[in-house]
Amino acid sequence: QASRCQALGSVCSVVAMLSRMTSARGALRFRQGRLFAAMAPSPIVQTLRGEIKALADEMAPVVLKLKKEHGNTPVGVVNVNMVLGGMRGIKGMIYETSLLDEQDGITYRGYSLIECMEKLPKAPGSEIGLPEAALWLLLTGKMPTMDEVNQLNVELHSRSAVPDSVMKVIDGLPKDTHPMTQLAMGLLALQPTSHFGSAYREGTLKKSDYWLYTLEDALDLTARIPIIAARIFRNVYFEGKHIPADPSLDWAANYAKMMGVCDTESFKDITRLYLMLHADHEGGNVSAHTTHLVGSALSDAYYSYAAGVCGLAGPLHGLANQECLRWLKATKAALGDKEPTVELLTKFAKDTL
Secondary structure, eight states: OHHHHHHHHHHHHHGGGGGGOOOOOOOEEEETTEEEEOSOOOHHHHHHHHHHHHHHHHHHHHHHHHHHHHTTOOOOOOOHHHHHTTSTTOOOOOOOSEEEETTTEEEETTEEHHHHHHHSOBOTTOOSBOHHHHHHHHHHSSOOOHHHHHHHHHHHHHTOOOOHHHHHHHHTSOTTSOHHHHHHHHHHHTGGGOHHHHHHHHTOOOGGGHHHHHHHHHHHHHHHHHHHHHHHHHHHHSTTOOOOOOTTSOHHHHHHHHHTSOOOHHHHHHHHHHHHHTSOOOSOSHHHHHHHHHHTTTOOHHHHHHHHHHHHTSTTTTTHHHHHHHHHHHHHHHHTTSOOOHHHHHHHHHHHO
16 A cells, blocks of 8 residues: 555655746647657647746846845855755745745645635536646646636646657566656656757757746646556556546546546545645755756756656655555554554654654
């Protein structure tokens, strides 16, 4: 069960990186075996582009003023322990999309998770805010309409095809290869399809257009990750018997169906909830920071996402989910028929520490 949860967590945790890469939609054509953004974007991606650019244009003068008036203002003190601790506690970045507060919890663009649950568009009959709606909020700073979310979902389905060569890489891996390892390899196998990488190698890509091509890659990745994660899950636990995607479903519900654990609305809802809650957790954690760091070298989104996934696989980060499940199972086995009192569980926790 712990490993199965980690397989689910593979895609759920990667969703925490969705808002950290941006690009634009173009229809595709093959050229020398690689995909390029060649034609005009779809209407919904045009809208998304416009919202992102409007937000950037709004913030640009604020940033310029901040640099001009406070460029040399200290923001903190660095001590020896911070340096020896690997920059622990150093204030060294701006991250706008989400905030993790020790008192208020997580907020997305200023909205608490409770507010997100209330305000984000939902699937018919569901009370869970859709994760693709959370993605829109994180990218634009605005709550999307139901129509915008529906169009975005159609867009993601249109981008979800994974090349056969990538499926062969995943299918060829031993079943006992950890799901996170398989996911990282699958993402890297997709790298030749990067719009940013292809455009940059052509030598004509303007710096002002970097974000457009990065958004293109990010939307492709968002669409393809559930396909790859479900493929991995079914290979490991269901002897490679796969369930086809259902384009009539929303992004998370489709992933839940492809996993095939149980085809119920409750399971679809818990998958939506898990993905929405994990959409973004500030920029200082290992996977988010790694994704940013690798991207700062102008590595495309596939390299950056794969690097973030590798950081996510560590037991002090994303793998902690699996470690916690293992601990709970071990605790349950050790308890036997004893009542799990606060005192008894406290002792188990202290013994573990």
